[in-house]
Amino acid sequence: MTTPSRSRLLTALRHVSTTWIFFVFPMIGLPFAHDSPVHNTFETSNIPQVINSRSMGYMSLKTNGNTGTERVTPRSVVLLAAMIIVVLVIPAVLGRSSTAEEFDRSPIDELNIANPEIIFLGNSLLYSRIDPEYISQITGHKSISLAIDGTGPGVWYLQLRNIVGAITNKPDTVFIFFHDDLITRQISFTGNKDPGLIGRLTNPDRPLERSVRTTDQNFAKWFTEKLAVIYPVSGYAFRQNFINFTGARVVGMDPEEIQLEVDQLSALANKREQAAIIQQPKFHGTFESKLRNSYLPVLIQTAMEIDVDLVLIRTAARPNHDGSPNEPDDLAKYSSELGDYLTSQDIKYMDLTGNLGIDAAMYYDGYHLKHRFRSYYTELFAEWLIANEVTGP
Numbered sequence: 001m002t003t004p005s006r007s008r009l010l011t012a013l014r015h016v017s018t019t020w021i022f023f024v025f026p027m028i029g030l031p032f033a034h035d036s037p038v039h040n041t042f043e044t045s046n047i048p049q050v051i052n053s054r055s056m057g058y059m060s061l062k063t064n065g066n067t068g069t070e071r072v073t074p075r076s077v078v079l080l081a082a083m084i085i086v087v088l089v090i091p092a093v094l095g096r097s098s099t100a101e102e103f104d105r106s107p108i109d110e111l112n113i114a115n116p117e118i119i120f121l122g123n124s125l126l127y128s129r130i131d132p133e134y135i136s137q138i139t140g141h142k143s144i145s146l147a148i149d150g151t152g153p154g155v156w157y158l159q160l161r162n163i164v165g166a167i168t169n170k171p172d173t174v175f176i177f178f179h180d181d182l183i184t185r186q187i188s189f190t191g192n193k194d195p196g197l198i199g200r201l202t203n204p205d206r207p208l209e210r211s212v213r214t215t216d217q218n219f220a221k222w223f224t225e226k227l228a229v230i231y232p233v234s235g236y237a238f239r240q241n242f243i244n245f246t247g248a249r250v251v252g253m254d255p256e257e258i259q260l261e262v263d264q265l266s267a268l269a270n271k272r273e274q275a276a277i278i279q280q281p282k283f284h285g286t287f288e289s290k291l292r293n294s295y296l297p298v299l300i301q302t303a304m305e306i307d308v309d310l311v312l313i314r315t316a317a318r319p320n321h322d323g324s325p326n327e328p329d330d331l332a333k334y335s336s337e338l339g340d341y342l343t344s345q346d347i348k349y350m351d352l353t354g355n356l357g358i359d360a361a362m363y364y365d366g367y368h369l370k371h372r373f374r375s376y377y378t379e380l381f382a383e384w385l386i387a388n389e390v391t392g393p
Contacts (some may be wrong), residue, residue: 154190
């Protein structure tokens with residue numbers, strides 16, 4: 001049986017072995033195209049200047065002071081088709097297909113060793129707000145964050161079901177951080193598309209009752225996904241692994257060293273000045289209309305099955321300049337109805353809109369806090385935990 005690490009190594013080697021085709025083949029074909037500027041460069045002593053007038057299938061060239069108009073020939077069309085085949089078809093034929101990744105059990109092993117009492121699930125909004133090690137120091141409860149950048153409820157469901165649910169000693173409390181109405185986004189939405197991540201979180205021994213694959217895609221999203229399969233480097237910027245100590249152990253580095261590097265990188269990224277246009281809260285429909293086709297019911301059901309206390313935390317969007325909450329009436333009503341539903345399900349809920357003393361200057365965009373305020377937010381949140389006895393004795 002192929003191990004997950006070996007599977008990833010083979011996939012990476014296959015990617016490297018075909019990437020050179022993208023760069024080499026077009027360069028081989030260009031000099032031999034009779035009408036191409038590159039061909040003319042080899043035949044003349046002066047470099048031709050291509051004038052951008054391509055109407056009616058003609059192209060104007062200025063070479064040695066003489067301007068001439070040449071019609072696009074069948075040979076040029078054939079060359080263009082050949083380039084498309086070389087760039088898109090051949091890499092796919094040679095192995096650039098989507099490879100399903102196996103379930104990764106290493107986070108379970110690491111969590112069994114860490115034995116946390118609190119686990120945080122969420123995306124980059126969670127990471128910009130909560131320092132789990134600092135939470136552990138303040139509250140005395142061992143805390144771990146499984147934040148994954150760009151994810152949504154579908155991924156959190158897999159984490160809760162297949163990772164947290166597989167721990168020998170379950171945590172007392174699982175917190176899920178979300179913004180706006182993300183917790184009831186439609187089943188087809190899981191966050192940024194990453195089939196590899198979903199594969200690593202899907203336990204084949206426990207078939208899912210509902211799929212976490214996205215289904216509603218426009219052509220642009222479909223093409224981007226297929227391009228990332230053929231040339232994975234195009235999607236690397238959107239792929240993130242677990243933001244926790246597991247990654248540090250995998251690469252053989254001390255977790256504190258990894259954390260220092262991440263902090264320095266985040267500090268550099270957060271030097272961006274406040275943009276003139278700020279992201280605004282998002283509303284996708286009433287709570288009642290979105291609940292049934294969301295992951296919220298199965299998240300609650302799973303938490304009950306594995307016997308952990310589930311707490312939902314709705315983070316605040318960047319406040320208005322006068323300090324008032326940036327909360328449309330529709331979202332305020334949504335939050336109220338969400339709170340009523342969660343109360344009926346015996347699930348704790350905290351809407352932090354207008355709470356915790358966070359002002360607009362602490363944000364670097366519409367949702368994320370500047371890195372230097374992460375510890376401050378963590379302290380405020382820890383105080384709230386202690387005051388509300390959320391984590392028990």
